[in-house]
Amino acid sequence: MSYSIGEVADKLAISPYTLRYYDKEGLLPFVDRNAAGRRRFKDNDFNFLEVIICLKEAGVPVKQIGHFIDLCMTGDATLQDRYDFLADHETKLEANMARLQHTLDFLRWKKWYYKTALQAGTERIHYLPGTNQVDPAVHATFNQLVADGASPKTLGNLD
Amino acid sequence: MSYSIGEVADKLAISPYTLRYYDKEGLLPFVDRNAAGRRRFKDNDFNFLEVIICLKEAGVPVKQIGHFIDLCMTGDATLQDRYDFLADHETKLEANMARLQHTLDFLRWKKWYYKTALQAGTERIHYLPGTNQVDPAVHATFNQLVADGASPKTLGNLD
DNA sequence: ATATAATCTAGAGTTAACTCTAAGTCAAGC
DNA sequence: GCTTGACTTAGAGTTAACTCTAGATTATAT
Known part of the structure; x- marks a missing residue:
C-alpha cells in the first residue's frame, strides 16, 4: 500500500506544503518516489511520521528532528544516541x-x-x-x- | 518604591528590549514616566506583569494579551469580559x-x-x-x- | 482526446516575537 | 566638569516555521 502526499496530508491533518517543507529540511529521507518523481509514502513511513509529529508537539525544533531522523537512517550504531535524544526531550517535556x-x-x-x-x-x-x-x-x-x-x-x- | 526598566528586566528575567517591545504593543499602558521620559515601574505594576507573563506562558499571543490589558484599563464595566477571557484560556491550556x-x-x-x-x-x-x-x-x-x-x-x- | 486536478521544484512572502542598531538624552561617580 | 553607563525612540534585522506562487509535468475523469 502506498500513498500520495495529498493522502498523507489528509490522514495527518498537515498541509502538503508543510510535508514538502519537512522533506526539504531533511525530515523525510525515507520517502520513495515513483517514475515521475512524485512522493509515494509507504505504510512503514507512518511510524517515522508519528515520531516527527510527536517531537514537534513536544516543541523540538525541525532541525533537531532532522538530526534524529539522520540517526534513524544510520542504523543500529546510533541506538544509544536515539535513546538519549528521546530521554532528553522526555525530561524537557x-x-x-x-x-x-x-x-x-x-x-x-x-x-x-x-x-x-x-x-x-x-x-x-x-x-x-x-x-x-x-x-x-x-x-x-x-x-x-x-x-x-x-x-x-x-x-x-x-x- | 519605583523601578527602572533594567531593574524590572533583572527581576523578571526578561530583556529590556522585550519590555520595550511589549510597551510598543500596548501591554504596558500603566507604566509611569519620569520628567525625562524614562519608565518608572510601580510595585502594583508587577501584578500586571505577572498576568502578562502567565498569559505568555499559556501561549496567548501578544496582541490578545494587549486586548486583556485594554479591558483592565477600562474599569469595572469589563469584569465579565476579563473573567471570560481567563476562563477561555484556562480551557485552552x-x-x-x-x-x-x-x-x-x-x-x-x-x-x-x-x-x-x-x-x-x-x-x-x-x-x-x-x-x-x-x-x-x-x-x-x-x-x-x-x-x-x-x-x-x-x-x-x-x- | 481533453479538461481538471494533483503533483513537482525553486524561490519568494508571511507572521510572530523578539533583538538589535543608531543617534541622542540623562544620571552618577570621580 | 567629564566620563561612563543606562535610558530613549524609530526603525531595521533575525529566526523559525510555515505558506504560497509560478511554471512545468503528470494522472484522472468524462
Whole structure:
C-alpha cells in the first residue's frame, strides 16, 4: 500500500506544503518516489511520521528532528544516541508540563479574583483601602481556601 | 518604591528590549514616566506583569494579551469580559496539557522501544520477520505491560 | 482526446516575537 | 566638569516555521 502526499496530508491533518517543507529540511529521507518523481509514502513511513509529529508537539525544533531522523537512517550504531535524544526531550517535556501546571494554577487564582470582583460589582474590593493597589493578602486568601480543601479548578467557576 | 526598566528586566528575567517591545504593543499602558521620559515601574505594576507573563506562558499571543490589558484599563464595566477571557484560556491550556500528556506517553513508549532494541543490540528485533517494517504488535506489547501495572514513566529507563 | 486536478521544484512572502542598531538624552561617580 | 553607563525612540534585522506562487509535468475523469 502506498500513498500520495495529498493522502498523507489528509490522514495527518498537515498541509502538503508543510510535508514538502519537512522533506526539504531533511525530515523525510525515507520517502520513495515513483517514475515521475512524485512522493509515494509507504505504510512503514507512518511510524517515522508519528515520531516527527510527536517531537514537534513536544516543541523540538525541525532541525533537531532532522538530526534524529539522520540517526534513524544510520542504523543500529546510533541506538544509544536515539535513546538519549528521546530521554532528553522526555525530561524537557516533563519540565515544560510542570511549568504549565504553575501557569494553570495562576490562571485559576486570577479567575477567582475576577469571580469575586464580579460578585461584588467592583474590583475595588481587592484593593488596599484608599488606593488602586491590589492587596497582597487577596492571593493569600485564595491559597488558604485551597489549603482548606477547596478545589482550585472549580473555586473560580461562576455556575 | 519605583523601578527602572533594567531593574524590572533583572527581576523578571526578561530583556529590556522585550519590555520595550511589549510597551510598543500596548501591554504596558500603566507604566509611569519620569520628567525625562524614562519608565518608572510601580510595585502594583508587577501584578500586571505577572498576568502578562502567565498569559505568555499559556501561549496567548501578544496582541490578545494587549486586548486583556485594554479591558483592565477600562474599569469595572469589563469584569465579565476579563473573567471570560481567563476562563477561555484556562480551557485552552487544559486541552494543551492533555495533548502534551499524550505526547509524553508516546515519547515514553518510543524510549522503551529503543531500550529494548539497545538490549538486543539491534532494532531488527522489532521488525516483522524478513522485512524492515516495525511490527505493529510491539506497541501493543508495551501497552500490555502498562495495563499489567508497569509504570510508563520508568519502563523505558535503562538504569 | 481533453479538461481538471494533483503533483513537482525553486524561490519568494508571511507572521510572530523578539533583538538589535543608531543617534541622542540623562544620571552618577570621580 | 567629564566620563561612563543606562535610558530613549524609530526603525531595521533575525529566526523559525510555515505558506504560497509560478511554471512545468503528470494522472484522472468524462
